[in-house]
Amino acid sequence: MTAHTAQTAGAERAGAVDGLPWIEDAGQIAPQDARTLSKVFFDRLQVLEEGTPEHQYARNTLIEMNLSLVRFAASRFRNRGSGDMEDIVQVGTIGLIKAIDRFDLSREVEFTSFAVPYIVGEIKRFFRDTTWSVHVPRRLQELRVDIAKAKESLAVGLDRDPTVHELAEHLGLDDEEITEGIVAANGYTAGSLDMPTDTADSVGRAAGGRTFADVLGEPDPAMETVENLHTLAPLLDELDDRERRIIEMRFGLELTQAQIGEELGISQMHVSRLLSRILLKLRSGMFTQD
Template sequence: MALRTAQTVGAERAGAPDGLPWIEDAARIAPQDARELSKHFFDSLRVLEEGTPEYQYARNTLIEMNLSLVRFAAGRFRNRGSGDMEDIVQVGTIGLIKAIDRFDLSREVEFTSFAVPYIVGEIKRFFRDTTWSVHVPRRLQELRVDLAKAKETLAAGLDRDPTVKELAEHLGIGEEEVTEGLVAANGYTAGSLDIPADSTAPTGRATGARTYADVLGEPDPAMETVENLHTLAPLLGGLDARERRIIDMRFGQEMTQAQIGEELGISQMHVSRLLSRILRRLRDGMLTQD
């Protein structure tokens, strides 16, 4: 997988903002030094205009300096059995970038404490979305684990596989929910698409036999966008006129926060806080409806 993160400071950058040091290779900064330097860079990031070379320098340097947090968090998932470590680090870096964009010094919280949950959350989401062969709701993914433990416990005592009723009684849930969980568990691993579509056909593929791959349709990448927009529409309708205007200027007209501030007669920092609040409401709303 490819993720474009901050690169070593080079000729493209116009220079460090006043009050910030010029760092040639921020990735080599020791974690303890990075913690102190990050405070100064975050302080400058609050007053710099988004989109300027100075803003990009401060933001990119923050990313590079704190990559050690990503490597630390990724190490916890080294033996998960799936996912290349480079992929895990790249996914964790997405979490780091989100944390940098959302961090506020006024919270009086150490950035490391703020960032690690974002990083770990992205990595966990990566494993949740890639280790299952098909998309299964998180509730059923967790139920699969509970069912596996219950089956092992009951089988040891019964000397046979437990029934659906026995599993339901052991877990304190309904039989229908157990059945749903067992069916969903089939999505954890996938069979070969080269298996003949006729289940009565022999294991070996006969000449001219039609397989599942032969009749499989192609995914439409636009479907996820349609689903997201369908979910988002009523949430946008719940915003007031000013909030909808800010969303339109930021994502419809692709205006910077500084430009939005000029349009509305408020500061860039005020725009940033408004956007964070609005996006948090929309995100929470979509997660609730998922």
């Protein structure tokens, strides 16, 4: 549809906004015609009251007519990261809307030149905020980029990788800030547990079949036993002589309750009650220690 056709159709539509052509499908307008029509719509948009149907029509039509700018900008990021193209276009559309709301014809600048930086900026922000494997503050995300550029710049003159102190001097920051940025950069990508741990040969093949998952440590049940014994030792010292003797016979010598009763000259039932009381005291003490 050309600008002339759109204006002719608009004149025949009773629903056309005063001073604006009625466009049935703004997304089908050719980019060259969109530039011409955009000037007409921007001129009317500035005098229409915000929130009215007329203002909404003009603004929505401008968005639809200029979506080709978003698709053009998004195509530059097609092979970057794992971002879905539909998501990139949606994010870029946010930039387009911001550009439309802030554009002023009096600046005598083409809308395309004004809008593209907004669109690209939103897309870059999307990748910056969503492609990190570990969430880190935006300050450190931006610092990672500065450090990478500084490394590349300094390496040319030094013929080696710059030190932390050299990077700090170049960027006007403290050594601690550079170190923090380098550590945070480790969160940008995450290695797979299926990645080989062995050194690759000259053609990039892993020398062995072990992966990170194969050598990943697991909780050692014996460690929990050691911790429990370490906690239990001072509690045993708090028992009286008979209580300690009963514990030793039951769990050290592994005597039955009947055998303990014979040894102490008491009934098996009495031994059972004593054991229950002693174990309750020890268990309560261990919970308190935790």
